[in-house]
Amino acid sequence: SQQGEEDPQALSIQEGENATMNCSYKTSINNLQWYRQNSGRGLVHLILIRSNEREKHSGRLRVTLDTSKKSSSLLITASRAADTASYFCATGFGNEKLTFGTGTRLTIIP
Amino acid sequence: DAGVTQSPTHLIKTRGQQVTLRCSPKSGHDTVSWYQQALGQGPQFIFQYYEEEERQRGNFPDRFSGHQFPNYSSELNVNALLLGDSALYLCASSFLGPGEKLFFGSGTQLSVL
Numbered sequence: 001s002q003q004g005e006e007d008p009q010a011l012s013i014q015e016g017e018n019a020t021m022n023c024s025y026k027t028s029i030n031n032l033q034w035y036r037q038n039s040g041r042g043l044v045h046l047i048l049i050r051s052n053e054r055e056k057h058s059g060r061l062r063v064t065l066d067t068s069k070k071s072s073s074l075l076i077t078a079s080r081a082a083d084t085a086s087y088f089c090a091t092g093f094g095n096e097k098l099t100f101g102t103g104t105r106l107t108i109i110p
Numbered sequence: 111d112a113g114v115t116q117s118p119t120h121l122i123k124t125r126g127q128q129v130t131l132r133c134s135p136k137s138g139h140d141t142v143s144w145y146q147q148a149l150g151q152g153p154q155f156i157f158q159y160y161e162e163e164e165r166q167r168g169n170f171p172d173r174f175s176g177h178q179f180p181n182y183s184s185e186l187n188v189n190a191l192l193l194g195d196s197a198l199y200l201c202a203s204s205f206l207g208p209g210e211k212l213f214f215g216s217g218t219q220l221s222v223l
Contacts (some may be wrong), residue, residue, distance in 0.1 A: 088153075
């Protein structure tokens with residue numbers, strides 16, 4: 001079963017704009033991770049945020065976590081064509097038995 | 111440094127057959143996890159291997175089995191294939207422990223006809 005739900009399911013923006021996608025989950029966690037998947041192939045780890053953290057940055061990525069609302073958001077600033085991909089949040093305890101959401105398909109229009 | 115490698119990349123089988131998928135973890139990693147990703151869905155956890163033992167298992171029937179070898183490589187076996195087993199099968203490796211990120215292979219696309 002899927003733990004989380006990403007919102008929106010699909011997002012199209014112009015290159016250079018910011019993209020924001022959200023993730024909601026159901027059970028308690030000790031960390032939340034975001035992954036990117038290009039063309040239905042392997043996933044690439046983007047960022048991990050722990051349950052005692054509220055915000056984390058990595059390059060053009062900004063992740064927030066609100067454990068009281070059981071939600072997280074991923075912001076990609078100054079989007080590029082290469083950011084076109086599906087983005088998934090995943091919850092779990094460390095790397096054990098990660099539970100992935102349903103994903104957001106992001107399309108960057110050049 | 112090679113990342114996670116999976117073979118084969120594509121596979122076509124018929125219902126009732128058996129299939130074996132293979133995975134070589136990233137150099138130095140000791141833990142291998144397998145995920146099934148149906149079209150349009152997120153990956154779902156099948157099981158995880160560490161020190162040649164199955165540590166955790168998701169909600170998959172016994173038709174799904176695995177193995178980890180002393181060199182940390184792993185196999186996923188699926189018996190009595192069903193049409194619903196058609197999916198992308200992803201292998202991920204990592205170090206065992208909290209906060210360790212997963213490194214994924216490119217997956218094996220299995221089609222069951």
